Amino acid sequence: MYKILSKRTLGPQIREYIxxxxxxxxxxxxxxxxxxxxxxxxxxVPLTIVDADTRTGGVTIVVQEVGKSTREMGDHFAAGxxxxxxxGPLGVPSExxxxxxxxxxxxxxxxxxxxxxxxxxxxxxxxxxxxxxxxNKDLLFYIDQMDSVCDELIVxxxxxxxxxxGFVSNPLHDIIASDREVNRVWAIGPGIMxxxxxxxxxxxxxxxxxxxxxxxxxxxxxxxGCRVEVGGEAKFACVDGPEFDGHKVNFDLLMSRQRxxxxxxxxxxxxxxxxxxxxxxxxx
Amino acid sequence: xxRQKQTPMRQQxxxxxxxxxxxxxxxxxxxxxxxxxxxxxxxxxxxxxxGCPVSVDIPRFIEHIKNRRFSxxxxxxxxxxxLPAVCGRVCPQESQCQGVCTLGxxxxxxxxxxLERFCADWEAQHGGAxxxxxxxxxxxVAVIGAGPSxxxxxxxxxxxxxxxxxxxxxxxAGGVLMYGIPEFRLPKEIVQREISALKAMGVKIELNKVVGxxxxxxxxxxxxxxxxxxxxxxGLPRFLGIPGENLNGVYTANEFLxxxxxxxxxxxxxxxxxxxxxxxxxxxxxxxxxxDSARTALRLGAExxxxxxxxxxxxxxxxxxxxxxxxxxxxxxxxxTNPVRFVEKDGAIAGAECIRMELGEPDESGxxxxxxxxxxxxxxxxxxxxxxxxxxxxxxxxxxTPGLDLxxxxxxxxxxxxxxTSREGVFAGGDIVTGAATVIQAMGAGKRAAVAIxxxxxxxxxxxx
Numbered sequence: 001m002y003k004i005l006s007k008r009t010l011g012p013q014i015r016e017y018i019x020x021x022x023x024x025x026x027x028x029x030x031x032x033x034x035x036x037x038x039x040x041x042x043x044x045v046p047l048t049i050v051d052a053d054t055r056t057g058g059v060t061i062v063v064q065e066v067g068k069s070t071r072e073m074g075d076h077f078a079a080g081x082x083x084x085x086x087x088g089p090l091g092v093p094s095e096x097x098x099x100x101x102x103x104x105x106x107x108x109x110x111x112x113x114x115x116x117x118x119x120x121x122x123x124x125x126x127x128x129x130x131x132x133x134x135x136n137k138d139l140l141f142y143i144d145q146m147d148s149v150c151d152e153l154i155v156x157x158x159x160x161x162x163x164x165x166g167f168v169s170n171p172l173h174d175i176i177a178s179d180r181e182v183n184r185v186w187a188i189g190p191g192i193m194x195x196x197x198x199x200x201x202x203x204x205x206x207x208x209x210x211x212x213x214x215x216x217x218x219x220x221x222x223x224x225g226c227r228v229e230v231g232g233e234a235k236f237a238c239v240d241g242p243e244f245d246g247h248k249v250n251f252d253l254l255m256s257r258q259r260x261x262x263x264x265x266x267x268x269x270x271x272x273x274x275x276x277x278x279x280x281x282x283x284x
Numbered sequence: 285x286x287r288q289k290q291t292p293m294r295q296q297x298x299x300x301x302x303x304x305x306x307x308x309x310x311x312x313x314x315x316x317x318x319x320x321x322x323x324x325x326x327x328x329x330x331x332x333x334x335g336c337p338v339s340v341d342i343p344r345f346i347e348h349i350k351n352r353r354f355s356x357x358x359x360x361x362x363x364x365x366x367l368p369a370v371c372g373r374v375c376p377q378e379s380q381c382q383g384v385c386t387l388g389x390x391x392x393x394x395x396x397x398x399l400e401r402f403c404a405d406w407e408a409q410h411g412g413a414x415x416x417x418x419x420x421x422x423x424x425v426a427v428i429g430a431g432p433s434x435x436x437x438x439x440x441x442x443x444x445x446x447x448x449x450x451x452x453x454x455x456x457a458g459g460v461l462m463y464g465i466p467e468f469r470l471p472k473e474i475v476q477r478e479i480s481a482l483k484a485m486g487v488k489i490e491l492n493k494v495v496g497x498x499x500x501x502x503x504x505x506x507x508x509x510x511x512x513x514x515x516x517x518x519g520l521p522r523f524l525g526i527p528g529e530n531l532n533g534v535y536t537a538n539e540f541l542x543x544x545x546x547x548x549x550x551x552x553x554x555x556x557x558x559x560x561x562x563x564x565x566x567x568x569x570x571x572x573x574x575x576d577s578a579r580t581a582l583r584l585g586a587e588x589x590x591x592x593x594x595x596x597x598x599x600x601x602x603x604x605x606x607x608x609x610x611x612x613x614x615x616x617x618x619x620x621t622n623p624v625r626f627v628e629k630d631g632a633i634a635g636a637e638c639i640r641m642e643l644g645e646p647d648e649s650g651x652x653x654x655x656x657x658x659x660x661x662x663x664x665x666x667x668x669x670x671x672x673x674x675x676x677x678x679x680x681x682x683x684x685t686p687g688l689d690l691x692x693x694x695x696x697x698x699x700x701x702x703x704x705t706s707r708e709g710v711f712a713g714g715d716i717v718t719g720a721a722t723v724i725q726a727m728g729a730g731k732r733a734a735v736a737i738x739x740x741x742x743x744x745x746x747x748x749x
Contacts, residue, residue: 023498037455043547043556044455069556085455087492217547217557220453220494221679222463222519223539227530234523234530239679253530256631260532264558271553 002036002086005058007079010141013065014109015074016050022057024049024088030116031094031211031243034059035219037085038073045069046216048113048242049089059088062112062141068268075276090219091242094209098125100183103175104150105168105197106132107189111142113211114188119149121186127151129182131171137162169196176204184209187246191258195251202247210246212237212254215261229253288391291320293398298612302582305467305550308609309373309398314352317402321349323387324394331384332396337728338364338436342381342396349399355410358403366439366482367432367727369408369474370461372401374572375724376603408477417485418445423741426451426509428495428681431459432723433714434515435479436730437737438487444738448486449509451493454546459517461723463546464538466576468583469606472545496680501688501710510744511709511737514696515730518715519678524568524671528626533562533633537573537672544580562667564588566636568623569672570595575606577670578615589615590664594622594641594654618664622656627663635665675720685710695719703733709744711737 003020010016024034033048051060065074077083094117102121106114111132122128128149133156134140140155140162147153154171155163164171168189176182185208187197194210201208214226214237226237229250235241294310295301301308312320324346332342340361348357361368377383377397385393425441427434430452438448456462461475483489495501501512521536523529540559543549547557565581567574570593581589591610593600596619600607611617620641627635640660643652677694689697689706696705696712703711713729715721 023493027498041548041555068553085492087453087455087494088497090494090497217539217542218454220497220519222521223542224521224523224536225539229530257530257532261558261560264552264560268553268556268558 001082001084004077004079004081004083005056007077010062011138013071013074014062014139014141015065016060016062016112017073017077018053018056018058018060019083019086020057021059021086021088022054024086025052025057025059026054028052028059028089029093030096030120031113032089032091033113033219033242034061034086034088035090035216036061036083036087038069038077039084042084043069044085044217044219046090046213046219046238048211048213049116050112051116059086062109064109067265068272071269071272087219090238092240094120094186094243096120096124101127101129101181103129103131103172103182103185105172105185105187105189105193106130106146107168107187107193108134108139110189110193110211111140111146114186115142115145115149117186117188118146122149122151129175130154131156131168133157133163133168135159167196168193169200172197173200176201176206182206185246186210191251191255194246194249195255198246198249198251208246209243210249211242212244212249213242214254214257228257287323287387290323290392290395290398291316293395298609298614301468302579302613305583307471308468311405312398312402314354314406317349317399318352320395320399321346324350325387327386329386331386332381332394335381335384337380337724338731340365340381340400345403346394346396346399349403354403354406358407361400361403364731365727366436367478367723368400369404369478370432370470371724371727372397372399372404373470373474374465374603374722376722378604380724404474408474417443420447420486421445421741423447423510423745424449424508425511425513425737425741426504427513427515428501428504429453429459429514429516429714429716430457430479430489431515431517431714431726432461433517433726433730433733434459434513435482436727437513437515437711437713437734438730439482439485440731440734441737442482442485442487444734446738446741447488449488449490451490451495453492453494455491456546457489457491463542464573464576466541466545466580468579469576494680496684501681501685501707505709510741511711513703513730513733513737514681514705514710514712514716515714515726516678516681516716517726518675518720520676521671522674522676524623524673526623526625528628528633529671531626531628531633532631533560533667534626534669534671537567537569537577537670538675540577540670541573541580544584550584559584560668561586564590564666565668565670566590566592566623566664566666567670567672568592568636569674570600570602571672571674572602572606573674574670574672575602575610575615577672579610579613581668581670582613582615586668590618590666591615592618592621592623592636592638592664594620595651596620596643599651620654622654624661626669633666633669635663636669637661637663675715677716677719681716693719699736700729701732702736703729704736709740711740
């Protein structure tokens, strides 16, 4: 059992949890992830580690409530409650070194895993430009955290409700196309965002790291469900990644594989919401 | 009474069982077991004992059954086998104890596996002798991986009095017995019963602990463990390396079976993990895992389940009983056939283009090498494909243990008699050493390693004094 030390709402259906897992907190590095299972009937959910505190033993994760399990976590798991299984740290850590100038691009929930990488890149001596974006201002989070570890932070929303109107790839293109030297880019977010960001950086030959969130079961190299195509070769996001050279990733395949259980996921969510409603009715 | 034929075991009707995940063979009654035990010749040479990787005293336990001394029978088995309920169900008896049975020279061999299962089930119903444990010693052994080899090594070491802690990456112990072998062949309750017995002896099991990520073998040594046993198995799925293998609807057997067995996807949406099975399912491969996958597909609702295997029926590596059960259930066999590419429609799998094979000269395995027949390509339509062509060594522990000698394929090099690796105090056994083999072979390796670890720790202790 792994106790939830704190829970905080970051936006509509976006929550941050700190979970007590001292052994993991001691060795976790940015770029790695955990797999959690809420209860006996639960599925194994992979989530990137946002922060790890060796003093409190807390491991921070950010969860967007898009499916049944994540909704259930938001509705029924509060500070003080226990999560049944919490495994990690999994995957290969980010390659943090002093590259010179680095742009860290985060879209939507991707801002969460981007934050610790940005922080460590800054610590390593890089000049860091952050670009974060979301559909609208409500879905943006960690603006202050990102601001504190970036030399410069650009905020984008699709609808212009916060920061500039447009996509994160717009300022990314502008900076790289200007005469500023950029040595490396990290881009984390939805498949389509990473694909577009990589198209921008490929044109200017700026090495770009992406973090892939494929569907997986064990997270240790056994199921092969998370396989992605990198440079024409099959790689496992769990043990070979989750970070890869973005210029070599087949994003169309990634997005297609992420959608494979779409029908089942909707069915599970609808069923959950219906039972929640029934329970609410019974309470009234 | 006839000595010629085995006493049949009642089993679920194939038409009914393809709609459920309940166990297929239903077990012997006491009378049936005694009738079968009567067939044993009690021959003085007892080749069956040599045929058993853990040397169970087979004639003695059968003699006890014959005389209705069931409690003594199970105690006899447990002297050398810590997982009898599992072995009675999944051992390839036809190539081990039963394969060399003297009665088998003229008639059907004694049904040793079925009798072993009977004893274990009888004990579960009636309660039996718990394992004897020697007084607890100071020395502590870490066992990495709670599968067949690790569980056996842990049990044997604990019996000798050592403190034993197991590290398992999944959320339950059992390894392939839990995630791989289906419920209808090995009920998970039975596996957990055997594991509870180990825990009752004082074996500690740390779940959700991924050695190689959370800590390394060296970390464990510096935490104070006096010896380490690595039994992390063959977890890395192999691929055919043909176009279309990453399409939606193409599963590795590991994923297909783990979703179903460990995550209970057959109970979706009661359980949260989904699985998607089309009307027509192709399983590529001919081993037990392939049979398990093809039969699981039927139970998940496939109308047609087809095994595609590149050699002929004679070379199928699966247990005879599994092939027979698969056939009874309507699994089709497309033999001497090999996929060359997967066919796509709208981003998902639509079929497998296959080529017919013929058998040529024997290869290094001694089996005749399958050779493609040029121009014989044809397409088998399918909505789901399961790749069950074997697994390589799980890479996390080998990758993170400096000084550990590995084979070219990435398996750990270990002495077959002791499990000793190139690192002092580090032993290994099971599939991580041999490549994918059987449960009982892994158990045998765990057993031999436990003996060697005992010697090593005794010497180490003597050296200190």
